[in-house]
Amino acid sequence: xxxxLAERIRARLLNTLVGRCxxxxxxxxxxxxxxxxxxxxxxxxxxxxxxxxxxxxxxxYVIHKSCYTYxxxxxxxxxxxxxxxxxxxxxxxxHDHHLILLRKSLSFTCDTxxxxxxxxxxxxxxxxxxxxxxxxxxxxxxxITHHHHPLSLNLKYSPQLNQSExxxxxxxxxxxxxxxxxxxxxxxxxxxxxxxxxAKIDIRDETFDPEFKxxxxxxxxxxxxxxxxxxxxxxxxxxxxxxxxxxxxTEIKHMWHEHHLKLAVELENNxxxxxCEQYLSSPHYCCLQCKFFLHKSCADLPRxxxxxxxxxxxxxxxNKSQNEYGPEIFSxxxxxxxxxxxxxxxxxxxxxLDVPCSLIRTKFIHDGHEHPLFLLSTGYExxxxxxxxxxxxxxxxxxxxxxxxxxxxxxxxxLTTKYGHYEQPFILSYTVEDDCADxxxxxxxxxxxxxx
Numbered sequence: 471x472x473x474x475l476a477e478r479i480r481a482r483l484l485n486t487l488v489g490r491c492x493x494x495x496x497x498x499x500x501x502x503x504x505x506x507x508x509x510x511x512x513x514x515x516x517x518x519x520x521x522x523x524x525x526x527x528x529x530x531y532v533i534h535k536s537c538y539t540y541x542x543x544x545x546x547x548x549x550x551x552x553x554x555x556x557x558x559x560x561x562x563x564x565h566d567h568h569l570i571l572l573r574k575s576l577s578f579t580c581d582t583x584x585x586x587x588x589x590x591x592x593x594x595x596x597x598x599x600x601x602x603x604x605x606x607x608x609x610x611x612x613x614i615t616h617h618h619h620p621l622s623l624n625l626k627y628s629p630q631l632n633q634s635e636x637x638x639x640x641x642x643x644x645x646x647x648x649x650x651x652x653x654x655x656x657x658x659x660x661x662x663x664x665x666x667x668x669a670k671i672d673i674r675d676e677t678f679d680p681e682f683k684x685x686x687x688x689x690x691x692x693x694x695x696x697x698x699x700x701x702x703x704x705x706x707x708x709x710x711x712x713x714x715x716x717x718x719x720t721e722i723k724h725m726w727h728e729h730h731l732k733l734a735v736e737l738e739n740n741x742x743x744x745x746c747e748q749y750l751s752s753p754h755y756c757c758l759q760c761k762f763f764l765h766k767s768c769a770d771l772p773r774x775x776x777x778x779x780x781x782x783x784x785x786x787x788x789n790k791s792q793n794e795y796g797p798e799i800f801s802x803x804x805x806x807x808x809x810x811x812x813x814x815x816x817x818x819x820x821x822x823l824d825v826p827c828s829l830i831r832t833k834f835i836h837d838g839h840e841h842p843l844f845l846l847s848t849g850y851e852x853x854x855x856x857x858x859x860x861x862x863x864x865x866x867x868x869x870x871x872x873x874x875x876x877x878x879x880x881x882x883x884x885l886t887t888k889y890g891h892y893e894q895p896f897i898l899s900y901t902v903e904d905d906c907a908d909x910x911x912x913x914x915x916x917x918x919x920x921x922x
């Protein structure tokens with residue numbers, strides 16, 4: 471049977487999309503499932519509100535029913551829906567004049583984002599302004615989940631006069647400022663971001679109203695640094711100091727342990743915190759009836775928080791899952807270490823952070839480097855070689871002043887650790903050793919780099 475052109479296009483599109491979905495099965499839905507989540511089309515990246523195809527097993531794999539690929543069967547020319555339906559002329563929010571579509575692929579440098587490309591573009595015949603088709607559609611104002619004010623797309627980014635221009639960095643991708651191109655900016659906070667960085671779909675706040683005024687209050691759950699105030703520990707006993715304002719909490723009841731925990735003075739030998747899985751340090755709480763320990767900082771962890779490495783709120787959970795071998799081990803999505811302590815979890819995305827990684831902030835001070843380090847937010851090119859270990863890392867904390875980078879695994883190493891029968895702890899060293907001999911590890915006997 472000869473299929474129509476529409477049927478062939480639809481079949482080819484579904485074959486392409488199924489190839490992106492590891493479970494190889496897409497189901498037609500007449501309306502978006504009402505699960506309280508916002509879903510975005512994997513083809514056009516716009517919000518899905520009507521008929522769609524989805525995967526039963528991949529939670530966030532959804533495409534519009536209408537998102538077909540446009541194809542010329544004579545010369546293998548393809549256009550996706552976004553490019554095929556671009557209007558010939560537009561009035562962009564970010565430019566004063568009308569723009570016309572140049573449908574021939576030409577090499578140019580985009581006047582909005584500064585990237586060189588060879589593709590279709592929008593052009594202004596009045597002032598020779600030329601931009602990528604996607605850059606032409608950037609809104610004049612948007613809101614991202616990593617900052618608590620709406621950002622405006624400016625012609626140029628002008629750093630505040632009281633700061634050195636050479637010290638400015640983009641807050642999302644941690645790159646030096648290039649003031650020749652447009653940026654999303656909020657002046658009161660001196661917060662700036664590349665136009666492409668701020669417009670990424672995975673950090674856009676889709677609840678933002680474009681008519682929103684800068685001086686209106688913002689809901690706290692939209693703040694990138696939001697942490698809930700409630701913890702899982704209740705105060706059982708405390709000591710009030712003389713001024714009656716300061717207090718020392720001497721006993722707590724934690725929701726995830728059946729006994730009361732006492733504030734300890736002496737450190738236990740080779741015992742680890744059940745929250746962060748690192749060796750105990752002071753102050754910490756201990757159970758007098760069983761071997762359960764918590765650093766005070768782990769006992770005070772907030773129940774919910776937003777983290778720069780993930781778009782959705784994370785919930786603190788215990789790791790009580792048991793199998794025949796003991797507690798279940800999970801892999802942290804940031805540092806890739808295996809852990810069986812507390813976890814911050816996102817049910818929607820199956821995203822998990824261990825406690826040490828959850829404590830990393832956007833701006834990070836590390837004893838091993840003289841400059842402040844910056845954590846790349848989710849959705850950015852955070853891969854690179856770690857200066858600390860020389861291994862290619864998937865999550866990098868970067869210095870904006872020099873070429874120093876450190877991955878999450880090295881950044882969250884404990885300052886001291888125990889090994890074997892040695893009584894004294896081993897101390898983490900940051901200084902480069904003198905170049906006087908060959909260097910080998912005393913445990914595995916393999917050669918090591920003295921710079922690591």
